[in-house]
Amino acid sequence: MENLIPESEFEKIAKAFNGDFLFLRSKTILVTGGTGLVGRYLLSFLAFIEDHYHLNLHVIALGRSQPKFSHLLPEVSNRPDVRFVEQDIQKPIAIDTKLDSIIHLASNASPALCAVEPISTELTCIVGTNNLLALASQNPGCRFLMASSGDVYGSPSASGIRFKESDFGSVDCGSLHSVYSEGKRAAETLCHAYQQEKQVDFVIARLCRIFGPTLSESDNKGISDFIRNAAKKEPLVLKSSGLQTYSYMYVGDIVAALLFLLKNGQSGETYNVANNSTLLSLRELALFISSQTSVPVSFLAQEAKNKPSGYSSFSGSVLDTSKIESLGFSSLFEIKPSLLSTISLLEKDSRKEN
Numbered sequence: 001m002e003n004l005i006p007e008s009e010f011e012k013i014a015k016a017f018n019g020d021f022l023f024l025r026s027k028t029i030l031v032t033g034g035t036g037l038v039g040r041y042l043l044s045f046l047a048f049i050e051d052h053y054h055l056n057l058h059v060i061a062l063g064r065s066q067p068k069f070s071h072l073l074p075e076v077s078n079r080p081d082v083r084f085v086e087q088d089i090q091k092p093i094a095i096d097t098k099l100d101s102i103i104h105l106a107s108n109a110s111p112a113l114c115a116v117e118p119i120s121t122e123l124t125c126i127v128g129t130n131n132l133l134a135l136a137s138q139n140p141g142c143r144f145l146m147a148s149s150g151d152v153y154g155s156p157s158a159s160g161i162r163f164k165e166s167d168f169g170s171v172d173c174g175s176l177h178s179v180y181s182e183g184k185r186a187a188e189t190l191c192h193a194y195q196q197e198k199q200v201d202f203v204i205a206r207l208c209r210i211f212g213p214t215l216s217e218s219d220n221k222g223i224s225d226f227i228r229n230a231a232k233k234e235p236l237v238l239k240s241s242g243l244q245t246y247s248y249m250y251v252g253d254i255v256a257a258l259l260f261l262l263k264n265g266q267s268g269e270t271y272n273v274a275n276n277s278t279l280l281s282l283r284e285l286a287l288f289i290s291s292q293t294s295v296p297v298s299f300l301a302q303e304a305k306n307k308p309s310g311y312s313s314f315s316g317s318v319l320d321t322s323k324i325e326s327l328g329f330s331s332l333f334e335i336k337p338s339l340l341s342t343i344s345l346l347e348k349d350s351r352k353e354n
């Protein structure tokens, strides 16, 4: 089956690294959450660079379903340099191979899943991250790269605020809306605890809202629903006034940033990851996609008031990216063209989740 991602995107990312992937030579990387939006793109990209740069790189993909992995990533799952380990990260993890890096992506990132599985959402963040940090501590020298979220900052106290890594944020721990954000906050603190007590080398990437053609069926963030509906030529449904403004980033840039941080991130540091060159409110996002695809927008402001618990109640979130930029990282994919190419890739994609 043809790869969902155009090879030109992988070439663009490889070029930004000047083809220098020596930091991955003869390494073994464990990737959790490999069937998700970010994981699928990352695993496909790692396969691409192995084929082009002959790194002797070994990848272990950890996920809960081998059939889902084979279905979504046929071109990766059959490779001799990729091994799949089927398991839930809430259970202790035993992997007998020496690991050089762990890229930890597994999480319930979709608001719908957070709402229907609040316990598992929080425990996947906390117990799951603990199990992976324990595994990292058994592998001396292993770098642990944790995908956290800008949701750790909670809601901005005023409009126009850009969250810096040093901001503490405000999250209501007494609200079911917070299972995801509190889970990520605790997972981040656990990274620091493991560095202090077990000398684990970690870097945290606080990611903004992500979009791309590898989006999961369960992903019902506003931007993902708009993209999916536009690809199906169905109306885009705005479930609120849509004034919330979030930082967004195309998944190719997220993967580039994760590998950049794996290579260049300072041990024990946290980095916001976002592309703020185009900031759009949800409403502007819907209207932009509508104007480019001729799919209408319908407004359901009333229904939003009855959102089930677990859905984010934030009034937006913009992440200050000066820290990662000071290391030399810059975005490669512009937001608006990437939105349109994502929609067009999904229109052609026959590879739906089981």
Ligand SMILES: NC(=O)c1ccc[n+]([C@@H]2O[C@H](COP(=O)([O-])OP(=O)(O)OC[C@H]3O[C@@H](n4cnc5c(N)ncnc54)[C@H](O)[C@@H]3O)[C@@H](O)[C@H]2O)c1
Binding pocket: 032, 033, 034, 035, 036, 037, 038, 039, 062, 063, 064, 087, 088, 089, 090, 104, 105, 106, 107, 108, 109, 110, 124, 128, 147, 148, 149, 150, 206, 207, 208, 209, 210, 211, 215, 216, 219, 221
């Ligand atoms: N998508 C976003 O907008 C966004 C924003 C900020 C942060 N993040 C973070 O980035 C990471 C990747 O996000 P994504 O969009 O690819 O998520 P996704 O929902 O598309 O994929 C998550 C993956 O994790 C797996 N998973 C969930 N719980 C698991 C468990 N208990 N055991 C094993 N596997 C489990 C799922 O099966 C899936 O493969 C996540 O940690 C997420 O919290 C995502």
